[in-house]
Amino acid sequence: MQSVISRCPNWVLFLCAFLAGGLNVLAFAPIGYWPLQLLSLSALFCVLYVENDIKKIMKTTWLYCFSWLFFGVIWLTVTMFRYGDMPVWLAVFAVFLFTGAIACIPVLFMGLAARYKAHFSPAVICLVWFPTLWSLAEWTRDWLFTGFPWLVSGYAHNASPLAGYAPIIGVFGITWLTAIFAGSVVLFLDGKRSFSAVAVGIFLLGGALQYVSWTxxxxxxxxxxxxxxxxxxxxxxxxxxxxxxxxxxxxxxxxxxxxxxxxxxxxxxxxxxxxxxxxxxxxxxxxxxxxxxxxxxxxxxxxxxxxxxxxxxxxxxxxxxxxxxxxxxxxxxxxxxxxxxxxxxxxxxxxxxxxxxxxxxxxxxxxxxxxxxxxxxxxxxxxxxxxxxxxxxxxxxxxxxxxxxxxxxxxxxxxxxxxxxxxxxxxxxxxxxxxxxxxxxxxxxxxxxxxxxxxxxxxxxxxxxxxxxxxxxxxxxTPYIVCGNYLWLGLMSLLALVTACSYFWKKRVR
The missing domain is CATH 3.60.110.10 (Carbon-nitrogen hydrolase)
Known part of the structure; x- marks a missing residue:
């Protein structure tokens, strides 16, 4: 994996990121082929894992997120040109600016992930660091400037085994789990086969939870x-x-x-x-x-x-x-x-x-x-x-x-x-x-x-x-009614805190 990505010219990586983001739209309704969400995010994480150039990582992330959001909500133009008498080109440009601005949110978070990933092991990077910052970026879309959480990753899984987690940790918790899944795919492709158990476990537990009646x-x-x-x-x-x-x-x-x-x-x-x-x-x-x-x-x-x-x-x-x-x-x-x-x-x-x-x-x-x-x-x-x-x-x-x-x-x-x-x-x-x-x-x-x-x-x-x-x-x-987003935020923060403490303890011992 690393040799393939390292040999790719920048324009190839950028094009692949743009195409993967556009492909991600098909994971949501009306197509609803949810595996595409996991595959496209795994592809993005592969690039973020291999690359060390922060600027290249931020550009790749922006292209992925922009393509995903722009093609996913291009229907916003209908309001502008059909009912607002705005020229079509200007309506498209307005959606371009809007989705381009929103795409900057994960760019900042994943840029931070790239900045500090050298301090952690591959397992921590892929299963804690990347998923934490990715899900925080999507959650930020929920409240920043009153929020626009349309096409949040978790929505693609209303009919997948991950739906079993919805009554517990909600759509943003599912988003976090999809990022952990993507991270485990990266580790698998990097030769660390044992981490495939993480992805399998997430799906098996989610499938079992679908049989729990909370109400x-x-x-x-x-x-x-x-x-x-x-x-x-x-x-x-x-x-x-x-x-x-x-x-x-x-x-x-x-x-x-x-x-x-x-x-x-x-x-x-x-x-x-x-x-x-x-x-x-x-x-x-x-x-x-x-x-x-x-x-x-x-x-x-x-x-x-x-x-x-x-x-x-x-x-x-x-x-x-x-x-x-x-x-x-x-x-x-x-x-x-x-x-x-x-x-x-x-x-x-x-x-x-x-x-x-x-x-x-x-x-x-x-x-x-x-x-x-x-x-x-x-x-x-x-x-x-x-x-x-x-x-x-x-x-x-x-x-x-x-x-x-x-x-x-x-x-x-x-x-x-x-x-x-x-x-x-x-x-x-x-x-x-x-x-x-x-x-x-x-x-x-x-x-x-x-x-x-x-x-x-x-x-x-x-x-x-x-x-x-x-x-x-x-x-x-349901647990989500009682705790809202605090449950998955707490679980994610606890995992990140334990990982950080472990890192600093080992560094101090050395």
């Missing part, structure tokens, strides 16, 4: 109707089509009863006070007569230019205070404008693009004997926030969420891989929480994912219709 069924199943309006984003806020949307969801809700009827995110693209005066009273009357609960995606307003992306809950018994959930984790440039970027907001002309942030620890929506925990669009990408809500309810002895609900609108991204990638993220969330998730979307993919991370039923994208499902709630706690 149990709770209460009676609910009948649910998930509505999909298929409203083109380009015309959503036009007066004529706005009335059509209001009429569609009005008729669809009143069509037949169910325990829970759900519309997508911002299905009613008007604040409550601007709806026709009979709209909500008629829905309340229907809910009361049929014993149905209704979850409406709409905008709320608490004053001039104070808008929130909300879910409004209507119950059979009218409440003094209407249930309202406001989206907490807002998308930069789409839902809030970072300081200094007001010019971008006006250039893109995004309707209601600067919104108010809701509370993180919001209460669930009670539907019969189930507790529905809503999240809106991008929020289900942040598993630690959903876990924190469930854990807070448990430790404060409040109503425990039993079913997760995602209301989203991916019409912004057209017929792209954003939809299946988002479903894959949903599957990982259900594995981490041990609870099913309902997804009601505008254009797709409207889905029911069970507590085992499996797609039970889904509606075809880009059709106007509804998905009728029965969903069973679950109770209990």
């Amino acid at each position: 149990t069924p709770s209460g009676a199943p609910l009948t649910v109707r998930l509505l999909q309006g298929n409203v083109d984003q380009a015309i959503k806020f036009e007066q004529e089509h706005l009335i059509d949307s209001l009429r569609f969801y009005y008729d669809a809700i009143l069509k037949k009863p169910a325990d829970l009827i759900v519309t997508p995110e911002s299905a009613l693209p008007l604040p409550m006070q601007f709806l026709p005066p009979e709209y909500l009273p008629d829905l309340q009357k229907f809910a009361t007569q049929t014993n149905s609960h209704i979850a409406l995606g709409m905008f709320s307003s608490d004053g001039p230019n104070l808008y929130a992306n909300s879910m409004i809950g209507i119950t059979p018994t009218p409440q003094k205070t209407t249930y309202r959930y406001d989206k907490h984790h807002l998308v930069p440039f789409g839902e809030f404008i970072p300081w200094g970027f007001g010019w971008f907001y006006h250039f893109m002309n995004i309707p209601m693009g600067d919104q108010q942030r809701g509370a993180l620890l919001a209460a669930p929506f009670a539907v019969k004997d189930q507790q529905i925990l809503p999240n809106i669009c991008y929020e289900d990408v942040f598993g630690e926030e959903i876990a924190a809500k469930i854990a807070h309810a448990y430790f404060t002895q409040q109503a425990m969420p039993t079913i997760l609900l995602n209301m989203t609108n991916l019409a912004w991204f057209g017929d792209s891989w954003a939809m299946p990638q988002h479903v894959q993220i949903t599957q990982m969330r259900t594995l981490e929480m041990g609870r099913p998730m309902l997804r009601s979307t505008n254009t797709g993919v409207t889905t029911l994912v069970n507590a085992q991370g499996q797609i039970v039923k889904q509606l075809a994208p880009f059709v106007r219709g509804e998905l009728d499902v029965s969903v069973q709630g679950y109770q209990g706690l």
Whole structure:
């Protein structure tokens, strides 16, 4: 291995890194060939292991990560050129800058790994040093500048044996394990065959953990109707089509009863006070007569230019205070404008693009004997926030969420891989929480994912219709709910600390 990599010209290594990163995209939905994630990362680690030139290592890492992210989220351009009237070339360039900047995060971490790798043994480098810094780099994407953890390595394994670890250490813990696997491959190729047992052990234990049930069924199943309006984003806020949307969801809700009827995110693209005066009273009357609960995606307003992306809950018994959930984790440039970027907001002309942030620890929506925990669009990408809500309810002895609900609108991204990638993220969330998730979307993919991370039923994208499902709630706690990301961070830090102490002890003895 070392002789082959050492003889390769720089341009060959850089090209291979770029191709390996692009190949990594196929490990995620909709292709979902997860072994490619392990193979491509192993290839990158081979170069990092052999090379000693830090600049070459950083360039190789950037090319790998840039290719992976750029081709994985190229669908972001659809928003810009189709709905933001931005020239195609400028939209592509914007995604180039965005993904190129994100790719610099692992570059810094792996540059640090290269800087100090000479101080450690090959086993420590490949099984501790590289995996620790690689997973920290991916985790940093989760929170830096509000976070963009899309296509984190662990998501490729929602259907692999590594999925068994999701309820324990979450998607970032799985990312750490994939890096350990890649490190063991490097050692194997370097002639240290015994370390292949590490990779085998990781997979065997993960497969066994899939048979562990961390949560149990709770209460009676609910009948649910998930509505999909298929409203083109380009015309959503036009007066004529706005009335059509209001009429569609009005008729669809009143069509037949169910325990829970759900519309997508911002299905009613008007604040409550601007709806026709009979709209909500008629829905309340229907809910009361049929014993149905209704979850409406709409905008709320608490004053001039104070808008929130909300879910409004209507119950059979009218409440003094209407249930309202406001989206907490807002998308930069789409839902809030970072300081200094007001010019971008006006250039893109995004309707209601600067919104108010809701509370993180919001209460669930009670539907019969189930507790529905809503999240809106991008929020289900942040598993630690959903876990924190469930854990807070448990430790404060409040109503425990039993079913997760995602209301989203991916019409912004057209017929792209954003939809299946988002479903894959949903599957990982259900594995981490041990609870099913309902997804009601505008254009797709409207889905029911069970507590085992499996797609039970889904509606075809880009059709106007509804998905009728029965969903069973679950109770209990997974280790990930209790500990969040702290468990894998603690395990990884402990391993790194023991290794460092061992190194300095041996150095002192010498």
